[in-house]
Amino acid sequence: MPYQVKPLPFTKELTGISKKTLDIHHCKLYTGYVNKSNEIEDKVKKADKGAANASYSEIGELKRQQSFALNGVYLHEAYFNVLGGDGKPTGPLVERIKKDFGSYEEWEADFRAAGMAARGWVVLAFDVNDGSLHNYSCDVHNHGGIWGAMPIVVLDVYEHAYFIDFGSDRKSYIEAFMKNLNWEAANKAFHNVICKLGKT
Numbered sequence: 001m002p003y004q005v006k007p008l009p010f011t012k013e014l015t016g017i018s019k020k021t022l023d024i025h026h027c028k029l030y031t032g033y034v035n036k037s038n039e040i041e042d043k044v045k046k047a048d049k050g051a052a053n054a055s056y057s058e059i060g061e062l063k064r065q066q067s068f069a070l071n072g073v074y075l076h077e078a079y080f081n082v083l084g085g086d087g088k089p090t091g092p093l094v095e096r097i098k099k100d101f102g103s104y105e106e107w108e109a110d111f112r113a114a115g116m117a118a119r120g121w122v123v124l125a126f127d128v129n130d131g132s133l134h135n136y137s138c139d140v141h142n143h144g145g146i147w148g149a150m151p152i153v154v155l156d157v158y159e160h161a162y163f164i165d166f167g168s169d170r171k172s173y174i175e176a177f178m179k180n181l182n183w184e185a186a187n188k189a190f191h192n193v194i195c196k197l198g199k200t
């Protein structure tokens with residue numbers, strides 16, 4: 001089944017992050033990843049598997065670019081999923097954050113610092129390997145992700161996410177992201193991950 005473009009899960013205007021930025025981000029960039037994922041999936045089916053080669057082969061390039069495009073889809077969906085809220089941390093996820101990070105404040109300081117340090121993404125993830133929450137980051141969609149870490153709260157720190165609204169002031173963009181964080185959606189994402197894994 002082809003990958004589908006998911007609509008933005010909120011309609012309200014965000015604090016600091018403009019409609020123009022969101023339109024470009026969702027309608028052009030994210031949609032582009034969905035379309036490319038479908039194109040690659042289609043081409044993989046038709047590629048000559050017998051010519052596979054690690055230096056260069058059509059199937060090799062398709063598989064490499066699939067990890068880029070599809071992670072671009074999933075990471076953006078997780079990012080848009082947690083926007084549109086009031087930024088007030090509450091619910092079972094926050095309780096779990098306190099348990100796994102020592103306090104909410106420690107988690108937030110680490111998350112913000114990761115956001116200033118990364119070149120691509122920061123992900124609050126539930127890592128199935130040790131059964132706890134971690135803030136992970138990566139510089140490119142398909143370089144640096146941790147296998148088995150399920151994204152819950154995702155922050156996009158590529159320049160396209162904030163340059164129109166904040167210029168090079170990434171700190172203010174992260175501040176705006178935290179103000180717009182939808183903890184209800186984040187709690188739902190955490191619940192879904194735990195249910196899928198059958199863990200408590």
Ligand code: FE
Binds near residue numbers: 025076156161
């Ligand atoms: Fe992005």
